[in-house]
Amino acid sequence: MYELRQVDKHFPGVHALKAVDFKVNRHEIVGLVGENGAGKSTLMKVIYGAYQPDGGDVLIDGTVVRFQNPRMAMDHGIGMVFQEQSLILNLTVMENIFLGYEQQFVKLGVIDWKAMSEAARRQLAKVKLDIDPAMTTSDLSFAQRQLVELAKVLTLEERIDGDLVILLDEPTSVLAQEEVELLFSLVRDLTKRASFIFVSHRMEEVLELSDRIYVMKDGAVVDVVAHDGADKDAIQHKMVGRDVDKEYYREQKQKPYDEDKVLVRFDGVSSGNRYTDISFALHPGEVLCLVGTEGSGREAILRTIFGLETPTKGQVTIKGETISRFTAQNGVKLGVGYTPRERKIEGIVAGMNVYENMTLSQMGNYASAGVLKVNEEKSLARTWIERLGIKTPDVYKDCGGLSGGNQQKVVLAKWRSAGADIMLLDHPTRGLDIGAKEDVYEMIREMCAAGVGVVLVADTLEEAIGLSHTIIVLKDGAFQKRFDGKPGSKPSLYDLVHHMI
Amino acid sequence: MSFERIKPHFPWITLVVLILIVGIANPSFFDPAGLLTLVSDVVPLFIMALGMTFAIYIGGIDLSVQQLANLVTVIATVYLAEFGIAVAVIAIVAGFAIGVISGFVTTRLYVPSFVSTLAMGFVALSAAKFLSGQRALYMDAELRDASFGWMFGNTAGIPHELAIAVVLLVVAWFLQTRTTFGRALKAVGSGELAAIASGLNVDRVKILAFAISGVFAAIAGLLFSVKLSGGDANLANGFLLLAIVAVLVGGTPLTGGVGGVVNTAIGTLIVMVIRSAMVYLEIDATQQQMVFGIVLIAAIALTIDRSKLRGVVK
Numbered sequence: 116m117y118e119l120r121q122v123d124k125h126f127p128g129v130h131a132l133k134a135v136d137f138k139v140n141r142h143e144i145v146g147l148v149g150e151n152g153a154g155k156s157t158l159m160k161v162i163y164g165a166y167q168p169d170g171g172d173v174l175i176d177g178t179v180v181r182f183q184n185p186r187m188a189m190d191h192g193i194g195m196v197f198q199e200q201s202l203i204l205n206l207t208v209m210e211n212i213f214l215g216y217e218q219q220f221v222k223l224g225v226i227d228w229k230a231m232s233e234a235a236r237r238q239l240a241k242v243k244l245d246i247d248p249a250m251t252t253s254d255l256s257f258a259q260r261q262l263v264e265l266a267k268v269l270t271l272e273e274r275i276d277g278d279l280v281i282l283l284d285e286p287t288s289v290l291a292q293e294e295v296e297l298l299f300s301l302v303r304d305l306t307k308r309a310s311f312i313f314v315s316h317r318m319e320e321v322l323e324l325s326d327r328i329y330v331m332k333d334g335a336v337v338d339v340v341a342h343d344g345a346d347k348d349a350i351q352h353k354m355v356g357r358d359v360d361k362e363y364y365r366e367q368k369q370k371p372y373d374e375d376k377v378l379v380r381f382d383g384v385s386s387g388n389r390y391t392d393i394s395f396a397l398h399p400g401e402v403l404c405l406v407g408t409e410g411s412g413r414e415a416i417l418r419t420i421f422g423l424e425t426p427t428k429g430q431v432t433i434k435g436e437t438i439s440r441f442t443a444q445n446g447v448k449l450g451v452g453y454t455p456r457e458r459k460i461e462g463i464v465a466g467m468n469v470y471e472n473m474t475l476s477q478m479g480n481y482a483s484a485g486v487l488k489v490n491e492e493k494s495l496a497r498t499w500i501e502r503l504g505i506k507t508p509d510v511y512k513d514c515g516g517l518s519g520g521n522q523q524k525v526v527l528a529k530w531r532s533a534g535a536d537i538m539l540l541d542h543p544t545r546g547l548d549i550g551a552k553e554d555v556y557e558m559i560r561e562m563c564a565a566g567v568g569v570v571l572v573a574d575t576l577e578e579a580i581g582l583s584h585t586i587i588v589l590k591d592g593a594f595q596k597r598f599d600g601k602p603g604s605k606p607s608l609y610d611l612v613h614h615m616i
Numbered sequence: 617m618s619f620e621r622i623k624p625h626f627p628w629i630t631l632v633v634l635i636l637i638v639g640i641a642n643p644s645f646f647d648p649a650g651l652l653t654l655v656s657d658v659v660p661l662f663i664m665a666l667g668m669t670f671a672i673y674i675g676g677i678d679l680s681v682q683q684l685a686n687l688v689t690v691i692a693t694v695y696l697a698e699f700g701i702a703v704a705v706i707a708i709v710a711g712f713a714i715g716v717i718s719g720f721v722t723t724r725l726y727v728p729s730f731v732s733t734l735a736m737g738f739v740a741l742s743a744a745k746f747l748s749g750q751r752a753l754y755m756d757a758e759l760r761d762a763s764f765g766w767m768f769g770n771t772a773g774i775p776h777e778l779a780i781a782v783v784l785l786v787v788a789w790f791l792q793t794r795t796t797f798g799r800a801l802k803a804v805g806s807g808e809l810a811a812i813a814s815g816l817n818v819d820r821v822k823i824l825a826f827a828i829s830g831v832f833a834a835i836a837g838l839l840f841s842v843k844l845s846g847g848d849a850n851l852a853n854g855f856l857l858l859a860i861v862a863v864l865v866g867g868t869p870l871t872g873g874v875g876g877v878v879n880t881a882i883g884t885l886i887v888m889v890i891r892s893a894m895v896y897l898e899i900d901a902t903q904q905q906m907v908f909g910i911v912l913i914a915a916i917a918l919t920i921d922r923s924k925l926r927g928v929v930k
Contacts, residue, residue, distance in 0.1 A: 444816075464803050
C-alpha cells in the first residue's frame with residue numbers, strides 16, 4: 116500500500132539513493148538493513164517526508180503523493196519513532212504525546228488537562244505502559260521513553276482514517292533484552308492496525324521481527340529476502356560485500372602486553388562523587404576495559420586521564436610524571452588521545468575538512484612560528500586516508516558529511532598520526548555497522564602491537580570481553596572486580612553482569 | 617541549485633546587484649574619484665568590522681567596539697602632544713586590554729559575550745567621558761600632521777587610508793587562514809566541544825579573538841580621531857550597528873564558524889552602497905539607522921545556521 120518507485124536522491128557529491136524500489140504491505144513488518152552510509156537514513160527521511168526525492172514516485176494505495184514536510188507525511192498516516200529520542204524532557208508525558216496537536220483539547224482558549232490526560236492514558240495503554248501521563252518525561256527510564264515515543268506516533272490511529280506506516284529507527288539500542296522482547300510483542304500486536312518499517316544494526320532482531328528484509332548497499336537495494344529464507348551470514352555478506360570474519364574481535368591477534376612498563380597509573384584516585392578510590396595501571400600493548408552501567412564512573416575516569424577533569428584525591432601518574440595540573444593540553448602533550456562518545460559533536464569538527472580535523476590536536480607539528488604548512492597537512496591526511504581506508508572524495512571534504520565509520524577513522528588518525536600512545540576510546544563503535552566496527556577492532560589490535568595502551572569503554576559487554584586484556588568492573592563509582600582476559604580464558608558475560616548490578 | 621549552495625555566494629551577488637541598481641539610478645555613482653572617496657570614508661568602519669569578525673567567528677559578539685573607539689579618540693587627542701606617534705601604541709594596548717578583559721569575563725566567569733562586551737563598552741565610555749571632561753577636544757594640526765599626516769594623502773592616486781585598510785585586511789586574512797590561531801578559531805566556531813576534546817586551549821583562543829577585536833577597534837578609533845582631528849566620547853557613535861551589519865551581511869553568521877574577514881570586506885562595501893543610495897534618495901540621517909536595523913535583522917535571518925541552534929529539527 117505504501118510504495119516507492121525508482122526513487123533517486125542526490126546530494127552534492129553523493130548519489131545517496133539509486134532508483135530504490137520499496138514496498139510496504141498492509142499488516143507487514145519490513146526490515147531495513149545496511150551499513151552506515153548505505154542510504155538507510157536518507158531512505159527513511161524520504162519516507163517520512165523530511166527529504167523530497169529528486170526522481171521517482173511515492174505512492175500510497177497507487178496514488179502518487181508528494182510530501183513537503185514530515186507533518187504532511189503524518190497526515191497521510193506515516194509516523195516516525197526517532198532513534199535519538201525526540202521527547203522534550205521537561206514536559207509531561209501527555210504534553211509530549213500531543214505536542215503540536217493540543218487543539219483538540221482546547222476549550223475557550225485553555226487546555227482541558229483532564230481530557231488530555233485521559234486521551235494520553237488511552238495512548239499509553241496501546242503500548243501497555245502504566246504510568247501517570249502527568250509525569251515529567253525526564254523521570255522515565257530510557258525504555259519507558261521509547262514506548263512513549265511509540266505511543267506518540269500511535270496517536271495517528273485516531274487522526275487518520277487510512278492505513279498507518281510507522282518507522283522504527285534503531286528502537287532497541289537503549290533497551291535491555293526483556294524490554295526488547297516487550298517492544299517486539301507490542302509491535303507484532305499492532306500490525307493489526309499498522310505496518311512497520313524496522314531499522315536496526317542488530318541483525319538478529321531484524322531477522323526475528325521482520326516479514327521481509329530490504330538489504331541496502333551504496334544507496335541501492337541489493338536484495339529483498341523473506342523472513343523464511345533469511346540467513347544472517349548471507350545478509351551480512353550482501354551488506355558488506357564480503358564474508359564477515361568469524362573471529363570478530365580479532366582475538367587471535369591479542370598479544371600479551373608489556374608488564375614491565377607503565378603508561379598510566381591511578382593510585383587511590385577519587386573525583387567528587389563520580390568515582391572513588393580507583394587504582395589501576397595501564398601497560399603498553401594492553402586493552403584495559405572499564406565496565407559498568409551508565410553513571411558508574413567510566414567516562415569520568417577517561418576524562419581524568421585526558422585532563423578534562425581534576426580529581427579530588429589520589430595520585431595520577433602518566434609515563435612516570437605525576438600530574439598536578441589537569442588540562443587537556445597537558446594530556447595531549449603526554450601522548451594521550453581521546454575518542455569521545457559523541458563523535459559528531461566532540462570527535463570531529465563538522466564544517467572543517469579532513470586534513471584540518473586530522474591536525475587539530477597537533478597543529479604545532481605542522482606550523483612554524485604559528486604559520487601552518489598546509490601542504491604537509493594535506494600529505495599527512497592523504498597518507499592516513501590510504502592507511503585506514505577512509506572513504507572520502509578528497510582531503511577537502513567536510514568531515515560532517517562523512518559516514519560515521521569514516522568520521523571515527525578520522526578521529527583515530529588524528530591521534531595516531533600525532534604519535535599518541537595512550538588511547539582513550541569511549542564507545543568507539545557506537546552506531547557503526549559491522550564492517551566499520553571490524554575496522555575499528557583491527558585498528559585497536561594494530562595500536563596494541565605498536566605499543567599503545569588503550570583504555571576502552573565498550574559499546575557492549577561482548578565487545579568488552581572480546582577486545583580486552585584486562586577488565587575492571589565499576590559500580591556507582593567504586594571498584595568491584597578485576598578480570599584477566601587472556602584469549603581462551605576470558606570472563607563470561609555472567610561474571611561481569613554479576614558485579615555490575 | 618538549492619539555497620544552501622547559493623548561500624556562500626550570496627554576499628557578493630548582493631553587492632553586485634546593489635551596485636548595478638544604484639549605478640543605473642544614478643550613473644554618477646561610477647565616477648572614479650567619487651567612488652574612491654566613498655571607499656576611503658568607510659575605512660574606519662571597515663577596520664572596526666574586521667575586528668568584530670573575529671568575535672563573531674567564534675560565535676560571540678563584541679558590543680564594546682564603538683565605545684572603545686570613542687575612548688581611543690579621546691586618548692589620542694589628549695596624549696598626542698605628550699607622546700607623539702606613540703599614542704598609537706597606547707591606543708592599541710588599551711584596545712587589547714579591554715578585549716582581553718571581555719574575553720576573560722566571557723570564558724572564565726561564563727558571562728555571555730554580549731553582556732560582558734556591553735559592560736566593557738560602558739566602562740570605556742565612562743573612561744572617555746572622564747578623560748575628556750565631557751568636552752569635544754581638538755588636536756593641534758601641526759602635531760597631528762607630524763605624527764599621523766602619513767595616514768592621509770595619496771600615492772599614485774591611491775588614498776593612504778585605503779592602503780591601510782588593505783594591509784589590515786591582508787593581515788587579518790593571514791591570521792584567519794594561515795595560522796594555527798586561525799585554525800583554532802575555526803574549530804571553536806564550528807565545534808567548540810570537539811576543539812576541547814582535541815586538547816586546544818579554547819579559552820585562550822576566545823580571549824585572543826576578543827583582544828583582536830579590541831585592537832582593530834582601537835585602530836579604527838585612532839584613524840577616525842586623526843581624520844577628524846579631535847576626540848570626543850561620542851565621536852564614533854553610530855559605528856556599532858554598521859559594523860555588525862557589515863559582518864553579518866558579509867556572510868559570517870552569528871553562529872560562527874563560516875565566513876571570515878574577506879566576507880566582511882564585501883559586507884562593508886554593501887553597507888557603503890546602501891548608505892550612498894540613501895543619500896541619493898535623500899533619506900534623512902535620522903532614518904538611516906532604521907534602515908540598517910532592518911537590514912541587520914534580514915541579514916541574521918538569512919545567514920544564521922539553524923542546524924546549530926539547539927532544539928531545532930534539522
